[in-house]
Amino acid sequence: MVQKVYDVKGMTCDHCVQAVSSELNGLPGVEDVQVDLPSGQVTVTSEQQLDSAAVAAAVDVAGYELAGGESQ
Structure with missing residues (x-):
C-alpha cells in the first residue's frame, strides 16, 4: 500500500469533503481517502503509486x- 498526503485548496464544508472524496475514490487502485477539512490535507491510500496528474484531474x-502537489 502507498499513502500520500495532498494539499487541496478551496474546501470549506462537508459537501467539499464529499466531492473530493468521491472523485478520488473513483481512481483505479484507491483504497481509502481521508480529508482533514481544517488543514485542507487529503490522505490517499492506494494499491500502488498514483499518477499525480490523475489526482490533480480528479x-x-x-x-x-x-x-503544489504532494505535501509528503
Missing part, C-alpha cells in the same frame, strides 16, 4: 485545486 473535477 480534484479539479470536484471543483478544487491541488496546492
